[in-house]
Amino acid sequence: MEGDEMEVTKKPNRTIRRPKLEDPKPRRFVPKPCSACAAIRPEGKSYSSVTGTINGKDDILRYCRCGFCGHQWTEHEKRPAVS
Numbered sequence: 001m002e003g004d005e006m007e008v009t010k011k012p013n014r015t016i017r018r019p020k021l022e023d024p025k026p027r028r029f030v031p032k033p034c035s036a037c038a039a040i041r042p043e044g045k046s047y048s049s050v051t052g053t054i055n056g057k058d059d060i061l062r063y064c065r066c067g068f069c070g071h072q073w074t075e076h077e078k079r080p081a082v083s
Contacts, residue, residue: 029050029062029077031048031049031050031075032048032064032075033046033048034046034048034068034069034071034073036066036069037066037068040069041068041069045068047066048064048065048067049064049065049067050062050063050064051063051064051065051072055079056079058079059076059077060076061074061075061077062075062076062077
């Protein structure tokens with residue numbers, strides 16, 4: 001098991017052993033599929049991508065673009081609460 005690995009830190013006159021933790025993985029934002037070309041693009045395909053992000057104090061504004069038809073839109077998201 002991966003959780004059984006131990007991290008050993010050696011300092012003068014003592015050795016500290018603690019379980020080795022995995023690095024946190026950031027969440028990846030996935031934009032919604034483009035609604036402008038839904039009838040003409042291949043079924044089940046999404047060509048949407050994020051072209052820019054503005055981080056506000058309480059919210060996040062993402063600029064998105066469709067790689068199939070070129071349509072651009074924004075997606076607004078409230079910033080998650082920090083616990």
